[in-house]
Amino acid sequence: MASSTTNNPNEAWGSRIGLILAMAGNAVGLGNFLRFPTQATANGGGSFMVTYFIALLLLGIPLMWIEWGVGRNGGLYRKGHLPGMFAAIWKHPAAKYVGVVGMVVPLTVMIYYTYIESWTAAFAWFSLTKDYWGITTQEGMVEYLRSFQGIRAEGATVYHQSWTPYAFFIGTLAINIYVLSKGISGGIEKLAKIGMPILFFLAIVLAISIVMMPPQPGIGSSPLQGLEFIYSADLSRIGEPSVWLASAGQIFFTLSVGMGSLQAYASYLSKKDDIALNGIATASTNEVAEVVLGGTIAIPAAVTFFGVAGAMAIAQGGSFNLGFATMPVVFQQMPMGNLLGVAWFGLLFFAGITSSVSMLTPTVAFFREEFGFRRAQTAWILGGVALLFGLMHVQWLQYGFLDEWDYWAGTFGLVLVAVLETVIFMWIFKPENAWKSIHMGADIQIPRIFKFIMTYVTPIYLFIILGWWGWQDAIPILLNERAAGGGPVAAENIPYITMSRGIIVLFAVVFLVFIRAAWKRNKYDDRKGFELADRSGEA
């Protein structure tokens, strides 16, 4: 596998393990260790887990195969970006323009995700240097986090220089772009081969350290009570639609589907390469990181040090407070706590960077394949774009600038991409062709029930999620009836929110212009499709 490339003679996965680690690295992100435990806790433990596994089977794994299939099929025509992948499947002039969402979403998410990733790098450093040592309350740590982010309420203590978040963001972005500029096997695969074992090692060390902790004096709760929180055999909420939507949303986010990056990675495979077993290996690796390790760290630690009621309040306060305020307080009370702090934030950093480097892959592929740009040149130009818009997030975080991108691109946009690709691959391409495409070079035979699931159940699941979120969230947020980050919209934030949305629209317009220019430049005929680029599998 991966010996023959379809996308470029110089671009291929060096090994199958490297590919799976890169794909799993793409999927394993901050959500595995922060979002999963809070969602499970807030949505009824056992009820959530039952619906979570149903969503994994009906939504997550089928979408994984669909994305690998769309990507590998696009790669056969030397297309590593969604406009090209859609046009390769759907021979209609609109196909390439529909694919613009697959360009806007990953670029937008990469920019703000890298900024959040830079917080983990900063907090790893602060842990190593014991910079927050002595701040032993959650409220104090929230103030510390706000100080780092440059959000300074009147009278609040200032712990950091104003340039600190900028420095960490620029450094984190530079690492991302450097890795990306080194190519598929020389950059992304190497990072995955180094980063993923480190990530699992750190997660296992942390999980063991936390599970072995004795109950704390005066609290009386043990880490096992934290696990009880997530795995409580309470099925009373299984009839609630919100629990089904929460678990489907978690499966959706944890596997990094709808991002365009899995497809871009898969485009570097040939028709002789397996995607059926690779897809399962990737999804299951992500699930182990999430269910086994993600569930064993943050919530059990919070329960041990803050009690059951305290942990419940923390979980309802959101993922970031759990990760950046609760955990530092916990580490200060543990032996070698600063090193455990480095392990925790290092774990989050590696989880983040193996995801963020993948997000610019479709954009780099687009400019390389359609305009003949060199990889390194494209990567650094995109780095400049990411820097420009990323600095706006650093500067205007407190005005809801990031929340808008997180909602429209990082939530709604992902579901939109998934709906479009599922419809195009399973309905327009036809289930027979999709099934055949997924099985080319396959090492396993996927049970045929999944053909039915992928054709009917997965799209219906996605339409329900899109419709529900559209009705519940998208419309009120669009009308400024409530903020994307929750709560009412402050009048002073409206210009920033408008600008934030305007930039996403700007990205879409710019990409549409580039897509049109690419099709004209390369004289593509929408009705005829592209020429096959891969001949390696032919007799």
Add this chain to the structure above:
Amino acid sequence: MSTGAIIFMTLSWAFVLGLMAWAFYRLLTHKAHHDPDGIGPKSPPMPPAKGGAK
């Protein structure tokens, strides 16, 4: 932890760990001539006939 929670946790962990172990077992034990890692089937399977794979 209650017995119910232990059962839930055991089943959840067994499912994901079992799935991963199975996937990597298949991946590492199937040799393929077209694979530089030395894994995968001896020859690429043919795409399934119309009507799906048999």
